[in-house]
Amino acid sequence: MLIINEKDIAAVFDANEIIAAIEKAYSLQDEHSTLIPDRAHINYGMNTLMLMPGFTNHVMGTKLVSVFPENRAKGKLVIYGQMILNDLETGEPLALINGNKLTAVRTGGVGATTIKHLAPDNVNTLGIIGAGVQGFHQQLLSAKVKPFRKIIVFDNNAKQAEKTAVEIKQHYPEIEVSVCGVANELVTQSDVIITATTSAKPVFDVNTQLLNGKLFVGIGSYKPEMTELPPEVMAAANTIFVDTPHAMDESGDLVIPLKKNIIKKEKIVPFRKLLTSQVKKSSGINVFKSVGMALFDLTVADYLYRKCLTQGMGTEIEF
């Protein structure tokens, strides 16, 4: 059995290969051979354990994610994840994979895949609102898919924005990386804007008429009470692409404007349809909203496992 830890993932992953795994997940999404049961939530006091099993015609695996809100006060991470990958032919365990890093690179991959297919033709600047682990990985992967010359980072915590900007600069010395103290300015200056916060209210509010040609990628809001993108942006977009239709019930970015009748369900479209050319990108505002899906974890975990095998990475243990 192969143990694939955080450092192994950081060492082996390639942004374009992660994107290929994300695209594979989209292609498997409606296949008969794909079985992704509803995520099980087990609540124990304040804490939650989530179980995310899944099967495709290639792979079988289960991600466990614990959410312990009081960890923050203890100086620990709130979320810990572990993924077990099993042989689809026999059930034998193949790998144990660090679930935090897996989630970070696959979510970065979801943003990067969106940018690959939905960004305006000539991009110059990528704007990131929210400079946590997720905001960092969004930049790390997205900067590979388009020739961005500039990245602008905003975070309510200016020190955190600065820290992330320094880290990104180390990865991309050829790109100009700067911190911006006002989210609206970041939006005005950027061609692609990724929001990666857990905000309870929209994170910017510029005039939507000035937003034509821009792409908005909403990554952070995964609960009905969280919302990052202004309802005006949702209203102005011709089409709102989603990774999974569940986003309509899970994210405040969609739940709230749907409830207020600011948008209609009909314009929420699976991103898969863009990949199969059933729907086209707009010359106006383009919007993508992700809440994540277990299928991304599966295809990316499978990719990381095979990459580690071919590169002799990870720790082989007798089990």
Added chain:
Amino acid sequence: MLIINEKDIAAVFDANEIIAAIEKAYSLQDEHSTLIPDRAHINYGMNTLMLMPGFTNHVMGTKLVSVFPENRAKGKLVIYGQMILNDLETGEPLALINGNKLTAVRTGGVGATTIKHLAPDNVNTLGIIGAGVQGFHQQLLSAKVKPFRKIIVFDNNAKQAEKTAVEIKQHYPEIEVSVCGVANELVTQSDVIITATTSAKPVFDVNTQLLNGKLFVGIGSYKPEMTELPPEVMAAANTIFVDTPHAMDESGDLVIPLKKNIIKKEKIVPFRKLLTSQVKKSSGINVFKSVGMALFDLTVADYLYRKCLTQGMGTEIEF
């Protein structure tokens, strides 16, 4: 994170300590702080993945078990298990434990705990019907709790019985170990009889009047269509002890005689009540039927983890 493989478990476990962990599980069974959700079964074609999460006031963990029936023809095990143990205070992963060996020693421990509390006062001979992995571990642990002078092994596959007898003899050179070709004779000669088969019909049929004073431990039947113990034995027992009341719905040993009205529900009693002296053992036939419960896995996994830590066993990996 600590990786605890099959060999680590074999090296560190102590039968009496496993029994203490099983007794702890019984003591936690009805505690408010214990949360054991229903086992989730996910069927993919012929194959099944089962998820068994659980919390106690001491520990949190999840056992994954795959059941691939066609593995037999491939020369592979049908069942593979993995257990992840997490810190109850933070959710951080503590250990990955080989689920097959964990299940084997904890189920052996359930049998041994039964014998500790329910065997006749003066025992001489232990009889084992079914000499697979489970039959082997039943002997391995049970021989520690009472001063058996003789073990008799029966299996439909005589070679398998012989192989297990040789292995047990290596562990207990001071005990006389023999193979018996007729299950009824084994029952007549034994004070304690453990059945560890997946038989579809009772595995012996001797005159129940001759069985007074004997203890029967049914371990193998975990489905309604499997039955090991003759209904006459169930009828003759004053009390039928079970590890969990679910046994009434899951095992043919109870489902069939209940359906045929050979026994009444009222005489099926949780084993926990014996441990708390609410029910006493009988001077006639004593019967215990186990279908297993996730709580046993949790307390035994927690014990094995702590034992490995104190003994410097297992493989510590950076995760």
